Structures are given as structure tokens and as C-alpha cells.
Amino acid sequence: MPKITINGKECEFKPGQMIIQVANENAEAIPQYCYHDGLSIVASCRICLAEVWQPNPRNNNALEAIPKLVPTCQTACSEGMVVYTDSPKSVANQKSVMEYLLINHPLDCPVCDQAGECSLQDYSYEYGRGVSRFEETKVKQPKKDLGPHVYLYSDRCIMCTRCVRFTREVSGTAELLVQGRGNQEQIDVFPGIALDNELSANVVDLCPVGALLEKDFLFSQRVWFLKRTPSIDGITASGDNIYVEHNQGELYRIKPRTNLAVNKWWITDEVRYSWKHVHSSNRLTTPLRKQFGTQVTSDWQRAYADVVDAIRGVSGGAAGTATVTAKATTSSRGKSLALLVSPMLTCEEAFALGRMAQQFDPACVLGMGPIPMQGTDKTFPAGKPDGFRMYAEKCPNSRGVRRVLAALGAKHGGANAVLTFDQFVAKIRSNDVGVVILTGNYPSEWSTDALLKALDGKFVVAIDTLSSRLTERADVVLPGATWVEKAGTFQNARDMLQAFEAAIPCVGQSCPEGQIAQDLMSLARSGTTNDAERARRTVVYKSAVQGALHGSSLAGVTNDPDSGVVGKEVGQIQHDLVQSLRMSFNVADVRAEMASTYPMELGVFATDVSMPKDEAGVEMGMEVVEI
Ligand code: SF4
Ligand code: FES
Numbered sequence: 001m002p003k004i005t006i007n008g009k010e011c012e013f014k015p016g017q018m019i020i021q022v023a024n025e026n027a028e029a030i031p032q033y034c035y036h037d038g039l040s041i042v043a044s045c046r047i048c049l050a051e052v053w054q055p056n057p058r059n060n061n062a063l064e065a066i067p068k069l070v071p072t073c074q075t076a077c078s079e080g081m082v083v084y085t086d087s088p089k090s091v092a093n094q095k096s097v098m099e100y101l102l103i104n105h106p107l108d109c110p111v112c113d114q115a116g117e118c119s120l121q122d123y124s125y126e127y128g129r130g131v132s133r134f135e136e137t138k139v140k141q142p143k144k145d146l147g148p149h150v151y152l153y154s155d156r157c158i159m160c161t162r163c164v165r166f167t168r169e170v171s172g173t174a175e176l177l178v179q180g181r182g183n184q185e186q187i188d189v190f191p192g193i194a195l196d197n198e199l200s201a202n203v204v205d206l207c208p209v210g211a212l213l214e215k216d217f218l219f220s221q222r223v224w225f226l227k228r229t230p231s232i233d234g235i236t237a238s239g240d241n242i243y244v245e246h247n248q249g250e251l252y253r254i255k256p257r258t259n260l261a262v263n264k265w266w267i268t269d270e271v272r273y274s275w276k277h278v279h280s281s282n283r284l285t286t287p288l289r290k291q292f293g294t295q296v297t298s299d300w301q302r303a304y305a306d307v308v309d310a311i312r313g314v315s316g317g318a319a320g321t322a323t324v325t326a327k328a329t330t331s332s333r334g335k336s337l338a339l340l341v342s343p344m345l346t347c348e349e350a351f352a353l354g355r356m357a358q359q360f361d362p363a364c365v366l367g368m369g370p371i372p373m374q375g376t377d378k379t380f381p382a383g384k385p386d387g388f389r390m391y392a393e394k395c396p397n398s399r400g401v402r403r404v405l406a407a408l409g410a411k412h413g414g415a416n417a418v419l420t421f422d423q424f425v426a427k428i429r430s431n432d433v434g435v436v437i438l439t440g441n442y443p444s445e446w447s448t449d450a451l452l453k454a455l456d457g458k459f460v461v462a463i464d465t466l467s468s469r470l471t472e473r474a475d476v477v478l479p480g481a482t483w484v485e486k487a488g489t490f491q492n493a494r495d496m497l498q499a500f501e502a503a504i505p506c507v508g509q510s511c512p513e514g515q516i517a518q519d520l521m522s523l524a525r526s527g528t529t530n531d532a533e534r535a536r537r538t539v540v541y542k543s544a545v546q547g548a549l550h551g552s553s554l555a556g557v558t559n560d561p562d563s564g565v566v567g568k569e570v571g572q573i574q575h576d577l578v579q580s581l582r583m584s585f586n587v588a589d590v591r592a593e594m595a596s597t598y599p600m601e602l603g604v605f606a607t608d609v610s611m612p613k614d615e616a617g618v619e620m621g622m623e624v625v626e627i
Pocket of ligand 2: 033034042048
């Protein structure tokens with residue numbers, strides 16, 4: 001491969017690559033404002049200019065300097081080129097550009113949302129002068145409301161035009177323009193046209209300074225308090241790669257994570273604001289059970305006991321010996337168990353739930369929840385087949401859930417082949433089904449009138465995240481966890497298997513559906529109340545561990561009589577926590593079990609799951625300064 005040398009470091013390049021692209025790939029820092037991998041090159045900001053030498057074939061390939069500094073974002077590499085971004089000429093240019101950009105830029109970092117992730121701040125420290133020689137009055141420019149998600153603070157703009165190029169080249173909507181000249185130049189929208197397209201908030205990520213800001217995040221958190229967890233879009237079939245940014249167990253924003261095979265550098269506004277239901281006041285945070293016909297809050301142990309008793313009543317005690325309770329009458333014995341697995345759940349959870357249902361009732365009815373659709377697939381710019389794609393399917397894992405349930409169903413001679421939602425509703429209407437376990441996890445109401453009607457006379461267990469008509473009807477409600485509170489794998493519309501980790505602890509007593517399935521499974525296997533107690537404690541300990549990991553005190557656990565750890569030494573508690581973690585739902589173990597139990601159908605879970613990768617950022621190499 002041909003090579004160039006950047007600041008003494010030899011780097012390989014592919015023909016056609018620009019110097020800045022090779023530098024970025026090799027972690028050689030070159031300051032850059034207007035350049036972005038996903039946009040056309042305009043070379044307008046001039047901060048990336050560098051001194052370049054190249055071999056002259058007419059002079060025996062001796063190295064000769066190009067007389068002027070060249071924009072590294074717009075200069076293609078050639079064999080033997082030598083680039084200096086730290087030579088006196090290059091450094092003088094960097095300082096001049098920084099001084100020029102700061103002439104009219106307000107020094108309002110303390111109140112700017114971008115502070116802490118601002119290229120102007122970073123480069124000012126790294127490449128700037130340290131003092132301003134500008135004594136005149138700065139030009140003041142207005143703040144503008146550009147559209148439903150974005151504000152423009154015009155006087156912070158450095159006119160890199162990334163935002164304008166995005167609306168022309170990526171969204172294809174071209175709402176933004178540059179108007180005026182010189183120090184009166186401003187970004188603006190055309191009269192009467194708002195920045196209102198499905199990708200609009202990407203301009204905020206592109207803006208290297210605090211000129212474009214997200215309305216939703218404005219003044220809600222200083223960015224240096226945020227932790228970012230690489231994750232996968234949990235709301236659409238696209239499987240967009242994202243960062244979930246959070247602090248003290250609370251989500252603040254979602255940002256795109258680059259994956260050229262999926263979402264490139266962008267996400268839709270729909271994915272960006274898809275997390276609002278996580279902290280909704282409508283979240284289910286404790287188990288509920290019916291007592292004398294009224295729903296009351298419950299602990300996990302009693303709720304689990306109700307579920308197990310009801311199932312054993314209807315399936316003739318296939319998996320255990322527990323006594324049938326009044327809730328599951330003897331007249332319902334011999335009926336089947338039906339399980340509806342939501343396409344909002346992970347592959348591992350689908351597997352655990354399916355296995356749990358088969359453990360109780362080998363002939364159980366398996367179905368998949370409704371697949372929400374909105375319009376048709378779209379590409380951006382419109383009509384460009386290789387552009388950014390937005391899927392009409394609004395759930396993350398219908399393909400994965402179907403794949404897993406099909407494998408489980410096939411194992412039992414097709415006795416429990418996977419039903420679609422409509423087939424499932426029709427099936428449970430029959431008198432053969434006694435207990436129905438339904439999983440939801442949709443961001444809004446999902447049950448239908450037909451489903452609610454079909455549930456008449458059945459014992460209903462709802463494992464869901466938001467209260468709804470269905471959870472009001474259910475005999476037992478178990479609070480599930482949203483995708484940001486758990487780990488797992490989604491299979492996206494491109495059939496890629498992408499794993500993700502939990503970003504925040506579960507809200508309240510909610511618990512990942514996989515853990516609930518595992519707890520019920522352990523009850524199905526042994527049926528002793530000790531197991532119920534152990535399963536419940538697993539949940540309590542697990543949330544304690546999560547709390548400890550996320551910095552909350554253990555005191556709440558030690559003083560909680562329900563946790564069963566009153567009076568224990570902290571050391572003992574920590575030991576118990578570790579032990580309890582071993583019992584908890586581990587997605588890596590579940591994937592291994594899936595692949596080994598069903599090598600033909602689910603072997604891909606051992607080989608083809610891509611794990612979340614953090615991006616290797618170009619470190620600025622800041623020095624520690626002794627004061
Ligand atoms: S608003 Fe931001 S992205 Fe747009 S031109 Fe100005 S600095 Fe660049
Ligand atoms: S990044 Fe090269 S000129 Fe702006």
C-alpha cells in the first residue's frame with residue numbers, strides 16, 4: 001500500500017484519500033471544522049492547512065515543499081508525501097484562524113450548552129493564542145427558532161456550513177441557507193419554511209460550536225456529567241447504532257454512533273427522542289396482583305406465586321406439585337398456557353420466555369406481538385437507494401423474536417408453531433387456553449379491543465412497562481424493563497444481530513423480562529417456595545448491585561426488611577451481591593445456550609453477534625500544567 005508521513009508517522013493510504021482522512025484514521029490530530037466524513041468537501045474554514053512536501057520526479061524524486069500551505073481536507077495523498085501540521089508555518093496559520101473565528105464569537109461558555117464538547121473551546125486551548133487582541137465591539141446576531149427541535153444562536157456560528165450541506169446532501173430537504181456577507185453572514189431558513197424533516201436534529205451533532213442546539217436538551221445537564229453507553233435503537237427495525245447518555249440513572253439524550261453499514265453517521269429524530277417513555281409517570285414500577293377482584297401492589301414473591309399456581313392449575317401440574325389456588329379453578333385444569341412475545345424484546349428474552357412456557361406446558365401456544373408499521377420505508381435524500389434509510393416498521397426485533405420462537409416451536413414437532421398476533425388472538429379465544437402471559441414493552445398503548453375481548457375468562461399475566469387497558473385487566477402485572485435498562489441482542493431489518501448493554505439501572509422494582517422468565521423457570525423446575533424466595537431475592541440483590549454500580553448507597557438495602565438482608569455486614573452483603581449476580585439473567589450465557597441447544601437454527605448467536613464498539617476518538621493530548 002502507498003504511504004505518506006504525517007508529523008513523522010508513516011501512514012498507509014488508499015488512492016483517492018485526502019490527507020485529513022488518513023490522519024483521522026491514524027489518530028494524528030489535525031484541527032477541522034468544515035470537514036466531515038459524511039459531507040462534501042468545501043475547505044472553507046482553513047484551520048486544517050498544513051505544510052506539505054512531496055517528491056519531485058523531475059528532480060530525482062527529491063522532496064520539495066508546496067509553496068503555500070494546503071488544505072489537508074481537500075488535498076489527496078500521493079506516494080511519499082510528507083505532511084507537517086506542527087511546523088512553525090502550520091502553527092501560525094492555526095493561531096490566526098482561531099483568532100479570526102473568535103473575533104465575533106461571544107465568550108459565553110459558562111452558559112453555552114456546547115461547553116465541554118465544543119471544538120472551538122478545545123482548539124482554542126490546543127491551537128489558539130490564549131489572549132485576545134480584539135478591542136472593538138463584537139457583532140451581535142439574533143437567536144432563531146429554526147424548527148420543532150432546533151434553536152440557532154447565530155453569533156456563535158463559525159460559518160462552517162456543515163448544517164447547510166447536511167440539509168442539501170443528506171436529508172435532501174434544503175431548508176437552510178447562508179445569507180449576507182462578511183461579518184453579517186448568517187445561517188437562516190427560507191421564509192415560511194421551518195427546519196422540519198425527519199433527520200433535522202442531526203445538524204446539532206454536526207455543529208462544531210454551540211450555534212445549533214437541541215430544544216429538548218437545552219440547559220438540562222452539563223455534558224461533562226453525562227456518561228455514554230454504546231447501544232442500539234430500541235424503537236425501530238433499523239437497528240441504528242446510538243449512544244445513550246445518562247447521569248445518576250436518568251437518561252438525558254441519545255446521539256448517533258457511527259456505523260457505515262447501518263445508520264452511517266446519522267439517526268432520525270424519532271430514534272433520538274424515543275426514550276421519553278423510560279421515565280414516564282405511567283411506568284409500572286412494582287408488581288401488581290388481584291386481591292378480591294381489586295388490583296393491589298405486591299411483592300415479587302406473591303406475584304410469582306400467583307402466576308405459578310394459575311399455570312399449574314390450567315396445565316394439570318405438568319411441571320410441578322404446587323397446590324391449585326382459588327384463582328385457577330380445578331375446572332380449568334388441562335387447559336393450555338399461551339405466551340405472546342413482543343417484538344420489542346431481545347432475542348435472549350424471547351428464548352428465556354419461550355423455554356419457561358414450554359417448561360410449564362410443552363404444548364403451550366406461542367405467538368408474537370403486533371408489529372407496528374407507519375407508512376412505508378423512506379430513503380434520504382428521497383429516491384436515492386443507497387441513502388440513509390428510515391424503516392416503516394416501528395419495533396426493533398420482530399425478525400429475532402420470530403427466529404428464536406420458530407426454533408423453540410420446531411423442537412416440539414411444530415406443536416407450538418409461532419402464531420402471528422391475529423392468529424394468537426383467535427387461538428386464545430377458544431376454551432382450550434386457560435392462562436395467557438402477554439409481554440408488551442411498546443412505548444405506547446398496544447392492546448386491541450379484540451385482544452381484550454379474547455381474554456375474557458382467562459387468567460392474564462401482563463409483563464409490561466407502561467400501565468394500560470391491558471394491565472388494568474390483568475390478574476398479575478409484572479413490571480418489565482425498557483431496552484436501556486437491560487442487555488441483549490436485536491436482529492435489525494438488514495438481518496444483522498447487534499448486541500447492546502444496559503445503560504441505566506431499572507426504574508423502581510422493574511426487571512428485565514429475561515430475568516422474570518428465568519425466575520419463573522426456576523419455579524417451574526422445582527416449585528418450592530424457597531425457590532420463589534431465592535428468585536425474589538435475586539431481583540432485590542440485582543437492583544442493589546445496579547444501585548451500587550451507579551453510585552447509590554447500600555444503606556437502603558440493608559435497612560429494607562423486604563430485602564432479607566437486615567443487619568448483615570456490608571462485606572457479607574457484597575458477597576451476597578456477587579453470588580446473586582451469578583444467579584441473574586446473563587445474556588452471554590443465554591446466547592451460548594441458544595447456540596448449543598439449537599445449533600442449526602440459532603448457531604449464529606455464537607458467531608454473528610456484533611458487540612457494541614466505542615469509537616476511538618482522536619485524543620488531543622492535553623498536557624498537565626503545573627500552577
Ligand atoms: S450553525 Fe453550526 S454547523 Fe451551521 S454553519 Fe454555523 S457553525 Fe457550522
Ligand atoms: S477542515 Fe479543511 S478547510 Fe475546514
